[in-house]
Amino acid sequence: MSATADLAAKLEQLRATIGHHDYRYYVLDDPEISDAEYDRLFRELVDLESANPELITPDSPTQRVGGVPQAGFATVEHAIPMLSLDNVFALDELHDFGRRLNARLDQDESITFSAEPKLDGMAISIRYEAGLLAVAATRGDGRTGEDVTHNVRTIGAVPLRLIGKDFPDILEVRGEVFMPRAGFAELNQRAIENGEKAFANPRNAAAGSLRQLDPKVAASRPLSIFVYGTGVAVG
Numbered sequence: 507m508s509a510t511a512d513l514a515a516k517l518e519q520l521r522a523t524i525g526h527h528d529y530r531y532y533v534l535d536d537p538e539i540s541d542a543e544y545d546r547l548f549r550e551l552v553d554l555e556s557a558n559p560e561l562i563t564p565d566s567p568t569q570r571v572g573g574v575p576q577a578g579f580a581t582v583e584h585a586i587p588m589l590s591l592d593n594v595f596a597l598d599e600l601h602d603f604g605r606r607l608n609a610r611l612d613q614d615e616s617i618t619f620s621a622e623p624k625l626d627g628m629a630i631s632i633r634y635e636a637g638l639l640a641v642a643a644t645r646g647d648g649r650t651g652e653d654v655t656h657n658v659r660t661i662g663a664v665p666l667r668l669i670g671k672d673f674p675d676i677l678e679v680r681g682e683v684f685m686p687r688a689g690f691a692e693l694n695q696r697a698i699e700n701g702e703k704a705f706a707n708p709r710n711a712a713a714g715s716l717r718q719l720d721p722k723v724a725a726s727r728p729l730s731i732f733v734y735g736t737g738v739a740v741g
Contacts, residue, residue, distance in 0.1 A: 513554070514561055520551050524567045537706055545593060578719055579652035582643035585738045588629060588680065589648060625732050627684030627712040632658060633738070634677045637668040644716065654716050657724035658683070663731045675741030681733035685712045689728025 524547055531537045531544070548567065555562045562568070594600050604617050629645040642658035643651035658664055661683065668677070685693070685708045693711060694704040705711035715727040 510561075513558060517551070517554055517558075517561055517563075517566075520547065520554070521563070521566055524548060524551060528567060531710075537710065545595075549593070549595065579654065579717070581646070581650050582631075582641060582653050583650050584631060584643070584648070585678070587648050588631060588645040588651070588737075590629075590645070591624070625682045625684045626707075626709045627682040627732075628709070628716055630654075630658065630681055630683045630716075630731070631737060632664065632679050632681075632733075634668055634673070634679070636675060637671075637673060639664070639666045652717065656721040657716050657718060660721050660725035661729045661731055674739040677739050678737035679733045680735050680737050681731050683712050683716055683729055683731050684708065685715070685728055686730060693727060 524544075527537065527539060527544055527547070537544075551566070552568055555566065555568055594603065600619075604619075607617055608614060630642060631645070631651065632642045633640045639655070639659065641653060642655045642664075643653055645651055659666060687708060690705070690708040690711050697704050705714065711727070712729060715724050715729055718724050
């Protein structure tokens with residue numbers, strides 16, 4: 507077997523492994539490996555594909571965002587794609603990012619960055635029409651997500667009607683549905699006492715709560731939300 511064929515086979519196996527863990531993480535909410543180990547696998551794939559772009563396939567995990575919509579939910583097409591954040595693991599990678607920004611902006615001036623903690627939950631898009639909550643959707647594959655309006659409506663931090671009058675006729679806000687650590691600990695304690703399986707981490711607890719067909723389940727979970735931006739704003 508040639509070196510190219512060996513590399514193609516390695517890439518195929520790596521994609522299959524990552525695909526398996528994506529399914530365990532995003533769909534089953536039951537991860538088998540740590541986030542750090544997943545990031546290591548994904549970075550290995552990114553590095554190999556970057557060095558051999560002719561071997562990139564359309565179905566590679568690097569060519570999409572998030573997971574597929576789960577059966578049982580209606581789908582929602584995002585008017586503006588919900589893209590994801592990328593990772594850097596070394597200062598040199600951040601410097602490279604700065605150089606690419608300067609090249610894109612056609613300037614040589616230094617760029618100032620700010621950093622802030624990231625809430626580890628589930629990305630959500632909430633659309634308000636005439637100030638009323640109309641639809642809430644997960645990121646899904648970045649273009650199409652799951653309609654989880656019935657569950658988002660149970661989150662006390664999410665207003666069903668916007669306060670005031672000075673807002674667009676159609677307003678889409680984007681944020682992260684998350685579970686505070688204290689609530690996560692209490693949820694797992696109840697699960698253990700009831701002989702049920704405990705959640706692996708707060709992120710999976712939040713995702714699993716949002717992806718319930720019965721809104722009573724989501725209502726019983728200590729979910730909250732942090733809104734960080736907007737999508738569509740019309741009128």
